[in-house]
Amino acid sequence: xxxxxxxxxxxxxxxxxxxxxxEALHWxxxxxxxxxxVHAVYHDSEEFTVSSSRFEKQLRAGRNACEKVVGxxxxxxxxxxxxxxxxGEPHDVINTVADELGADxxxxxxxxxxxxxxxxxxxVTASVIPDAPCDVLVxxxxxxxxxxxxxxxxxxxxxxxxxxxxxxxxxxxxxSSDVSVTLLYVVPRYQxxxxxxxxxxxxxxxxxxxxxxxxxxxxxxxxxGMSVNTVVEEGHAADKITATARELGSDLIVLGSHGWRGLxxxxxxxxxxxxxxxxxxxVLVVR
Numbered sequence: 383x384x385x386x387x388x389x390x391x392x393x394x395x396x397x398x399x400x401x402x403x404x405e406a407l408h409w410x411x412x413x414x415x416x417x418x419x420v421h422a423v424y425h426d427s428e429e430f431t432v433s434s435s436r437f438e439k440q441l442r443a444g445r446n447a448c449e450k451v452v453g454x455x456x457x458x459x460x461x462x463x464x465x466x467x468x469x470g471e472p473h474d475v476i477n478t479v480a481d482e483l484g485a486d487x488x489x490x491x492x493x494x495x496x497x498x499x500x501x502x503x504x505x506v507t508a509s510v511i512p513d514a515p516c517d518v519l520v521x522x523x524x525x526x527x528x529x530x531x532x533x534x535x536x537x538x539x540x541x542x543x544x545x546x547x548x549x550x551x552x553x554x555x556x557x558s559s560d561v562s563v564t565l566l567y568v569v570p571r572y573q574x575x576x577x578x579x580x581x582x583x584x585x586x587x588x589x590x591x592x593x594x595x596x597x598x599x600x601x602x603x604x605x606x607g608m609s610v611n612t613v614v615e616e617g618h619a620a621d622k623i624t625a626t627a628r629e630l631g632s633d634l635i636v637l638g639s640h641g642w643r644g645l646x647x648x649x650x651x652x653x654x655x656x657x658x659x660x661x662x663x664x665v666l667v668v669r
Contacts, residue, residue, distance in 0.1 A: 385413040385555040386487035390480045393419045395447040398491025401525040406489035408530025410461045419465040421448050422475035473509035481515040489519040511667055518667045520658050532634040536627045539565040539599040544638025548668045552636050553606035565599040566626050569616040620656030636666045
């Protein structure tokens with residue numbers, strides 16, 4: 383597994399997209415990746431009547447913003463960087479361009495068309511991930527903190543196909559044995575789910591199952607040439623993931639795109655959505 387080499391960056395000139403841009407450019411410079419900045423020109427018929435002059439104004443504004451940021455970044459980063467402007471819904475444009483260019487990573491900030499409310503994930507971010515043709519890096523931190531370097535990585539692991547893929551993907555891009563990687567398995571609260579209090583026998587069975595799961599993850603990581611730590615917690619998956627990331631001082635969460643109990647085609651799994659919403663560090667969503 384090699385590092386991402388063809389990166390699409392969603393850009394709307396907001397501080398959220400600028401943070402994603404800087405984070406991804408640091409990554410690209412370290413790994414020799416190609417970068418394409420993508421800006422979508424969207425007309426909201428509920429806000430104004432679309433006219434040719436208004437459309438041209440939007441195109442000019444988008445082109446000027448892209449030219450400016452690409453010019454600035456080209457002087458700061460030794461990266462092959464270009465930009466594209468397309469008309470359409472932002473999430474459709476981002477995924478279409480990623481598919482057309484054969485991108486292996488989309489980077490974007492947590493924002494909607496009018497910015498991000500503290501309590502909800504941006505509508506664009508939520509819409510991109512379910513149908514993305516590749517992995518998605520969601521950047522949840524200030525631009526000045528973005529450096530594309532990850533030394534303490536947390537991988538939520540439940541032995542599903544996507545969590546195994548998260549382990550393999552991480553092994554493909556870490557550059558040093560000095561990187562700390564932790565696998566976290568969150569035991570569901572069965573008494574809340576099915577209405578009974580665990581007996582000692584049930585507790586022992588759950589403990590043994592948890593041990594099997596993290597041991598399987600540890601074995602997989604070893605086969606990929608990566609040493610990992612393991613942690614088992616009990617509770618709500620998203621809450622435990624974000625809390626463990628804080629406690630460990632993690633700087634990246636690598637997460638399968640499905641929730642623990644699957645993902646409807648049209649919506650992002652609840653676990654992934656809550657982690658992206660509340661984590662204060664970048665989240666790499668593996669497809």
